[in-house]
Amino acid sequence: MLKKATAVFVVLCVLGGVYEFTLRGKGVISGKKVLRIGGAGWMISEFKLVEQIERFEQRHGDIDVKLEQLPTGYDTILMLQASVGEVTFDLLLSPSNYSVEQYHTRGLAIPLDELIPADFARRVIPGMLECSKAEGKLYLLPFMGEVEVLNYRKDLFEKAGLTRPPRTWAEFETWAEKLTDHPNNQYGMSLCLAQNFFFIQNTYLVLLRSLRGSAVDERGHLDLTSPEAGEVFRMLKRWWKKGLVSPACKNPLGSADDFKSGITAMFPNWQSRGQWAQRNEALREKIRFAPLPEAQRVGSLIAVHGGMILKGTQRQPEAALFLTEAMIGYAQKEIIAAGKMPVTYDMYTPEHVADWMLEVGRTLEKAYAAPEPLVITELAEYVSVAFHRFLDSPSDDPGPFLKEAREQVQRRVYDRYE
Known part of the structure; x- marks a missing residue:
């Protein structure tokens, strides 16, 4: 009897492990949707990303954000993983306008046009959006500028x-x-x-x-x-x-x-x-x-850094929500404090930025990228x-x-x- 009970217990543990593994693969742990974010080390510290994530999770109790620092040479690593169908992250917080074409041509990123509300996109300075596109589609949502x-x-x-x-x-x-x-x-x-x-x-x-x-x-x-x-x-x-x-x-x-x-x-x-x-x-x-x-x-x-949603993720809406609510929302204060330029028109006011940044902001209507x-x-x-x-x-x-x-x-x- 004891042997039979032990065998049943082992089977249940194995099945439970398989079930948990399956849920993790689908981005679900403990009934929550898991959003996997890869962030550049300097962004994690300078933009206080851990605090931004905590605030986001408090507002969205059904989402569990897992943040990892991207390793050196992460572009190559991600491309190798993608070639065998492995998706390590749902959202990258690091790519710049210089990497949009690379991710697009290799089929690693998804277009964001249908995930980002049109009225929200209109808040972003046009030049910063334009340099974040490939073949007319938006693949990078910028949240900071140079x-x-x-x-x-x-x-x-x-x-x-x-x-x-x-x-x-x-x-x-x-x-x-x-x-x-x-x-x-x-x-x-x-x-x-x-x-x-x-x-x-x-x-x-x-x-x-x-x-x-x-x-x-x-x-x-x-x-x-x-x-x-x-x-x-x-x-x-x-x-x-x-x-x-x-x-x-x-x-x-x-x-x-x-x-x-x-x-x-x-x-x-x-x-x-x-x-x-x-x-x-x-x-x-x-x-x-x-x-x-x-x-x-x-x-x-100009140059921009932003968020890119990777192909194969099942967390597209959650990733887009984090970008629009956190990174182009309450994280902007820390982004400005870190010496970076905000990307939306409504941040170029005396209450948000210094006088010199206001003056520079007036030149961004005709902003251009390399x-x-x-x-x-x-x-x-x-x-x-x-x-x-x-x-x-x-x-x-x-x-x-x-x-x-x-x-x-x-x-x-x-x-x-x-």
Whole structure:
């Protein structure tokens, strides 16, 4: 009798384990729907995601949120898992506009258009939504933005008798001349001039957009053919030859380091770069922010991070609810406190953001993102090398250098995809 009871107990345990495993596979534990979220480590800490989740769970007692920190190289891991039909997360809180095309082309993400209410989507700044799409469909719901601004040193401006930041690139050059003092190792500007992606993103794109109103050609490719493209190369070479740019800007981290140390006075880059520097208490009152020169006319360069719902999940409505209610709701306060830009119009008010952020917000109606996210890193290699060859040459004609870059880009990048 005891043996029979034991056998029955074992069978029940096995069946119970199978049942629990099945429920877990369907995202149900203890009668609750389980929402599995993968979050970037820096977001978990800076945006206080654990607190946001607790608040969400209190409002929705039938949902149990499981948060895990995404490992380094998680994109590759997720793609390998997806190739064998395994879905580790329902929702990712990390992807940027640069990864939308990658997830879409590999069939890893689902479109969000029917999951996000239309009236809610209209609250989001159009440029931030547009760069989150692939083939016209929304695959990423942005909840934070980066905007390229003019980070500048208030203390050095006051010393030079400058009472406001420059509003045009011509003024930017004039201001830089007044702020340059070589005997005291001081330069007017920091620029990303290293031979890498940031030269394209944070320097070439914004100048090109200011000169011709667009950074792409008639085919939708990064513009390397127009007269304005050549003018960007000439402007940068002129500023370099005049000694307005610190020599360290040729190094990947040199531009940011020189700005923080006070060697340079102006630094066109993401607003978070200046805010990170402000975390040093000694710099808090010395660093200020303004819209990039010409941004009121042509808009500001943006990048976004957001939430992406993975294909195969059975928790699509719950994931969409967490994004709209938590991440673009009560989490926005922590996102702003972390130095990031809000994504909805209603947050750009004096009660939510600082005055400089309000001013930058007025440039976002025409916001634009870097083009061709799938290949722009490759493009940057050839274009930045071409610029450095022009910079080091005695020639004042950038034409041959841009022509060579165009040919390399066509042969080694576009021909593979077209």
